[in-house]
């Protein structure tokens with residue numbers, strides 16, 4: 602029986618675990634990966650104290666900080682939470698590998714990339730279709746690619762891809778790119794980038810790997826772009842299916858200012874919650890709040 | 903010792919994790935950075951029929967992604 606299980610090891614989960622460890626709670630951290638979305642960001646320029654740091658470096662720092670607390674049990678291999686159940690004494694968490702008991706739970710499971718939902722997408726996943734420009738961009742050296750999306754993650758993907766790819770098309774359903782103005786200026790000034798506004802992606806085509814993408818502009822005729830890669834960057838959906846707690850219509854877990862959820866003893870922090878701002882520093886801050894609330898809850902019990 | 907090749911990129915979090923995992927159990931491996939070696943990148947695509955990293959080649963058996971269950975089975979790692 603653990604005092605606390607922390608689900609997820611992004612900025613929120615790692616921060617929560619550090620606070621729990623310092624309060625001498627018997628803590629288990631399990632996660633599908635370390636660093637979460639923060640590890641995927643190319644440049645982080647808004648985390649206090651670091652004028653400039655890559656997402657990978659920041660995630661590494663988070664990881665080493667967590668490793669300073671040997672009393673925190675931390676599973677290095679990916680593990681996925683599948684079902685959280687209430688018991689008389691606390692909670693049981695079932696994962697794809699095992700099941701664990703704890704007196705309190707802190708959910709920091711963040712978000713997963715949202716699929717496009719077009720024909721060919723599933724079949725060609727990892728065969729040219731990618732949801733992680735950070736991971737996969739180097740495999741598209743000299744190839745023409747399309748980025749689907751028009752926000753910060755899409756623009757981040759474009760910057761990543763420009764280091765390797767040939768031409769980068771940006772298919773944006775909206776008339777304008779939205780997000781960081783500096784990033785937007787850089788992208789619009791880049792001759793190898795072509796932004797296609799008001800473009801709805803219709804299908805991804807290819808036999809063994811991606812060969813083309815089709816789209817239509819404002820209900821106009823379907824057009825075809827020959828590309829070898831498609832990077833889907835249309836946002837994120839909260840990873841909250843395993844937990845039966847109150848959520849809003851976007852499946853974000855509802856929390857109050859103390860990061861308490863609708864279930865007593867279950868706390869949540871970061872991008873999996875209904876906090877309006879999804880940022881590393883916000884997620885980390887909420888991780889601290891959730892842990893401090895869990896510590897108080899356990900000392901009351 | 904099995905012959906292990908890990909195809910990876912420096913920026914992919916799962917690649918770091920899988921390499922740390924192999925090191926933890928004292929398995930030696932060849933680390934191929936496909937972001938700098940185009941020929942080996944193509945080799946990986948040919949072997950695995952896909953472009954996602956990491957890819958593991960364990961004595962000719964191809965495992966895509968950090969698939970712990972498969973890796974444990976192939977290498978006889980017990981919890």
Ligand SMILES: Cc1cc2nc3c(=O)[nH]c(=O)nc-3n(C[C@H](O)[C@H](O)[C@H](O)COP(=O)(O)OP(=O)(O)OC[C@H]3O[C@@H](n4cnc5c(N)ncnc54)[C@H](O)[C@@H]3O)c2cc1C
Nearest residue numbers: 609611612613633634637638642682711871872879880881
């Ligand atoms: C490309 C990109 C660039 C970004 N750039 C910036 C930036 O410059 N500055 C900034 O402040 N923010 C940036 N962000 C946003 C920031 O990364 C997120 O707000 C932050 O990482 C959220 O932290 P989190 O801990 O709540 O969730 P996440 O980082 O999403 O971490 C969630 C963790 O939970 C794990 N998990 C998920 N489901 C399960 C499950 N069922 N079982 C077990 N574990 C699970 C995941 O593997 C992961 O480890 C960026 C995001 C992206 C994608």
